[in-house]
Amino acid sequence: MASLSLVHVSRRFGAQAAVRDVTLDVRNGELMCLLGPSGCGKTTMLRMIGGFIMPDAGDIQIEGRSVMALPPERRPTAMVFQRYNLWPHMTVAGNIAFGLRLRHLPRAEIETKVRQVLALVGLPGAAQKYPHQLSGGEQQRVAVARALVLAPQILLLDEPFSNLDARLRVHMREEVKQLQRQIGITTVFVTHDQEEALTIADRIAVMKDGILQQVDTPAALYARPQTLFVADFIGAMNLVPARVEAGQMLAAGAWRLRLPSGVWADGAEMTLAVRPEDLILDPQGAPARVRRVINLGHYRQVLLDSPGAGPLRLFTGKEAAFAEGQEVRVRVARALVFHGASVVEVGGPMRPAVAAPVERG
Amino acid sequence: MSLSAAPAAAGGAPWYWAIGGLRRALGLGAFLALAAFILGPLLTLLVWAFAGAWLFPNLLPEFSLKWWYYVLGNADVDKAIRMSFLSAPIATLFSAVICIPAAYAFARLEFPGRRVLLLSFLCANAFPKIGLYVSIATLFYHLNLMDTFAGVVLIQVVNTILFMIWIPTGTFRGINRNLEEAARDVGAGPLRTFFHITLPIAVPGLIVAALFAFLAAFDEAQGTLIVGTPNHITMPVMMYTLVLSYAQPVGAVFSVLLSLPSLVFLLLAQRYLRAGYLAAGYSL
Numbered sequence: 001m002a003s004l005s006l007v008h009v010s011r012r013f014g015a016q017a018a019v020r021d022v023t024l025d026v027r028n029g030e031l032m033c034l035l036g037p038s039g040c041g042k043t044t045m046l047r048m049i050g051g052f053i054m055p056d057a058g059d060i061q062i063e064g065r066s067v068m069a070l071p072p073e074r075r076p077t078a079m080v081f082q083r084y085n086l087w088p089h090m091t092v093a094g095n096i097a098f099g100l101r102l103r104h105l106p107r108a109e110i111e112t113k114v115r116q117v118l119a120l121v122g123l124p125g126a127a128q129k130y131p132h133q134l135s136g137g138e139q140q141r142v143a144v145a146r147a148l149v150l151a152p153q154i155l156l157l158d159e160p161f162s163n164l165d166a167r168l169r170v171h172m173r174e175e176v177k178q179l180q181r182q183i184g185i186t187t188v189f190v191t192h193d194q195e196e197a198l199t200i201a202d203r204i205a206v207m208k209d210g211i212l213q214q215v216d217t218p219a220a221l222y223a224r225p226q227t228l229f230v231a232d233f234i235g236a237m238n239l240v241p242a243r244v245e246a247g248q249m250l251a252a253g254a255w256r257l258r259l260p261s262g263v264w265a266d267g268a269e270m271t272l273a274v275r276p277e278d279l280i281l282d283p284q285g286a287p288a289r290v291r292r293v294i295n296l297g298h299y300r301q302v303l304l305d306s307p308g309a310g311p312l313r314l315f316t317g318k319e320a321a322f323a324e325g326q327e328v329r330v331r332v333a334r335a336l337v338f339h340g341a342s343v344v345e346v347g348g349p350m351r352p353a354v355a356a357p358v359e360r361g
Numbered sequence: 362m363s364l365s366a367a368p369a370a371a372g373g374a375p376w377y378w379a380i381g382g383l384r385r386a387l388g389l390g391a392f393l394a395l396a397a398f399i400l401g402p403l404l405t406l407l408v409w410a411f412a413g414a415w416l417f418p419n420l421l422p423e424f425s426l427k428w429w430y431y432v433l434g435n436a437d438v439d440k441a442i443r444m445s446f447l448s449a450p451i452a453t454l455f456s457a458v459i460c461i462p463a464a465y466a467f468a469r470l471e472f473p474g475r476r477v478l479l480l481s482f483l484c485a486n487a488f489p490k491i492g493l494y495v496s497i498a499t500l501f502y503h504l505n506l507m508d509t510f511a512g513v514v515l516i517q518v519v520n521t522i523l524f525m526i527w528i529p530t531g532t533f534r535g536i537n538r539n540l541e542e543a544a545r546d547v548g549a550g551p552l553r554t555f556f557h558i559t560l561p562i563a564v565p566g567l568i569v570a571a572l573f574a575f576l577a578a579f580d581e582a583q584g585t586l587i588v589g590t591p592n593h594i595t596m597p598v599m600m601y602t603l604v605l606s607y608a609q610p611v612g613a614v615f616s617v618l619l620s621l622p623s624l625v626f627l628l629l630a631q632r633y634l635r636a637g638y639l640a641a642g643y644s645l
Binding site: 050051052071072073074077078079081082083084085086087088089098099102103143146147150 | 537539540542543544545546547548549550553557558561562
């Protein structure tokens with residue numbers, strides 16, 4: 001149990017900057033997800049914490065003490081890899097006991113610990129089996145057990161479920177979350193799957209091109225993305241090109257929205273970001289034509305074409321009736337405005353009033 | 362060629378290919394011809410090795426072990442057998458000790474000239490060896506290695522290097538780095554990781570490499586002839602003398618003796634001789 005800090009950490013591979021000046025604090029007992037598309041530097045970050053890659057600059061601290069001088073075998077971290085994780089020539093018990101044997105623990109104590117940790121991950125009968133006799137999910141559980149048995153201060157998980165099928169993946173991440181809560185271990189979890197991150201993380205660090213975009217709780221990331229990338233990457237989002245008119249007014253398609261305080265040059269390019277559930281049918285709204293209706297059972301996804309605003313996506317309850325080709329009018333209940341890549345700050349959470357239509361187009 | 366009848370027929374194959382029975386008969390015929398071509402000489406060899414008197418009307422000679430007594434009772438032959446079974450394992454072991462760490466470096470480290478160096482081990486096998494041996498012999502004269510046991514072992518090692526570098530390099534490269542990193546992660550240092558994780562996982566590939574290396578060392582004749590004569594003669598070198606100056610069955614008996622180790626090793630190691638390990642050695 002410990003806190004983890006990355007302080008201005010950078011790492012290049014040749015000409016490619018994999019991680020750029022990242023500063024991140026993971027609190028004691030927290031489950032932090034590193035989320036981003038492949039190649040964003042999240043795995044490099046994890047491997048730097050584990051000691052497999054050295055940063056070019058910056059410091060990594062556990063409980064306030066720098067671990068930069070320590071090789072992987074001496075860091076208080078334990079890693080669960082994506083795959084090819086267990087040593088095939090050892091039994092499950094052998095795999096788990098390997099680290100304990102290196103610490104010269106008495107044989108009886110090793111046996112007890114192996115038994116306890118196997119019970120913890122729900123595989124009490126697997127001690128004498130070989131990895132190839134286990135299913136993919138069972139192998140990953142053993143890998144988690146192998147990491148936990150050493151009572152590390154930080155648990156590192158590198159896309160541990162990406163090779164499992166969808167059902168098992170959902171099941172395993174619930175198990176890991178429960179296990180993590182139960183023992184309260186500080187955990188860093190790398191994934192490219194935003195749903196996985198949103199369901200298990202206490203906080204999520206979103207990365208892109210080696211740059212930390214935003215660190216926040218799942219709810220805050222969804223509601224208040226700070227960059228255009230996060231807005232687009234987390235959940236579904238309609239991005240509509242917009243332009244400043246008369247200093248305080250934003251024109252996006254047929255919508256006219258009042259901008260928050262701040263003086264903007266006329267004609268400045270902005271981006272209006274609207275969640276599909278924040279598009280509301282309203283006779284006062286902007287015109288659009290229904291292109292396609294996708295029935296997803298518990299809700300409907302409606303694809304719209306709006307003149308000036310382009311294609312839009314709208315989520316609605318299953319009771320609403322839409323026909324393809326139908327003309328509708330939609331209003332924005334709540335929106336975010338981005339100037340370049342970053343959000344236009346309102347001095348607090350975005351208020352729905354900001355995006356209320358003030359004028360019909 | 363497709364094995365199923367339908368695409369073969371559709372693809373314009375000869376008419377008889379469409380008839381299953383005929384196709385199988387042709388296949389079997391080809392197989393038997395190949396088997397006869399490969400096994401025929403070996404069978405003749407076996408017959409000769411156990412032949413006593415072989416007179417005109419008899420299809421087979423009368424069974425006799427007299428040539429075996431003759432060969433095994435010969436002091437020179439005895440000495441050659443002992444020399445072979447001593448030098449080949451030592452050469453294999455020596456080769457393993459120097460080549461396996463090198464193979465690990467080739468597999469895991471990126472250093473300038475890696476590919477060129479890896480290809481350079483082919484050199485010894487790419488040109489007629491007799492020239493190489495003659496120049497090695499000049500070197501050995503200066504080093505006082507001519508007609509010594511160490512000289513014979515060294516010349517055999519030259520023949521094993523290709524197998525002992527290439528196959529283990531492929532084997533090590535086939536082992537996922539995560540397995541080694543996981544060991545480092547739970548507290549094993551680099552050496553402990555190599556001996557407890559990497560090496561045991563690589564064992565099948567290393568056995569295959571050692572097998573090839575042993576056979577290469579055991580069968581080596583040219584270099585040993587040049588470096589080892591007159592007092593350090595191995596079985597393949599002895600073979601030249603035997604074939605030239607003794608009765609035919611003597612050569613046959615000796616050939617059987619010479620092929621026994623290969624046969625025994627192939628049987629022992631057959632479960633490791635999977636295509637994957639062999640192919641793995643030849644990817645640069």
